[in-house]
Amino acid sequence: MRNESFFYKVYDVVSEIPYGKVTSYGAIANFLGTKRSARMVGWALNQTKTQLESIPAHRVVNRNGMLTGKQHFGANDLMRQLLESEGAIIVNDKIINFDEMFWDPARELSFEPK
DNA sequence: GGTGTGACCAGCT
DNA sequence: AAGCTGGCCACAC
Numbered sequence: 001m002r003n004e005s006f007f008y009k010v011y012d013v014v015s016e017i018p019y020g021k022v023t024s025y026g027a028i029a030n031f032l033g034t035k036r037s038a039r040m041v042g043w044a045l046n047q048t049k050t051q052l053e054s055i056p057a058h059r060v061v062n063r064n065g066m067l068t069g070k071q072h073f074g075a076n077d078l079m080r081q082l083l084e085s086e087g088a089i090i091v092n093d094k095i096i097n098f099d100e101m102f103w104d105p106a107r108e109l110s111f112e113p114k
Numbered sequence: 115g116g117t118g119t120g121a122c123c124a125g126c127t
Numbered sequence: 128a129a130g131c132t133g134g135c136c137a138c139a140c
Binding site for chain 3: 005037039040047
């Protein structure tokens with residue numbers, strides 16, 4: 001049984017995102033089994049700021065590769081600068097090379113949630 | 115325990 | 128083709 005809530009799973013997955021890689025909310029939701037709970041993933045990330053551990057939430061963007069959650073990082077360009085420092089090419093708050101930076105948890109991670 | 119929310123996604127107009 | 132609306136699920140108050 002998983003005492004950890006859905007949020008905690010999200011934290012684990014996001015924490016496993018390797019450097020220079022990004023993923024989408026829907027991919028995480030799909031990996032966790034609740035494909036239609038993509039909104040929950042974003043909400044979970046919103047709570048990461050309250051978490052003691054630092055979670056690379058900047059590596060999570062929407063399906064289009066757009067930095068929809070940058071406004072939640074406090075500084076407007078913080079998320080963009082973090083991603084750019086990892087090799088992402090961002091124009092208009094959108095990752096141009098999102099396709100080559102995309103990291104699918106369902107494909108990269110082996111453990112499957114229950 | 116019910117209501118509201120949320121950094122999305124897919125479908126409809 | 129592009130924009131918008133609704134639905135969705137799990138958590139916080």
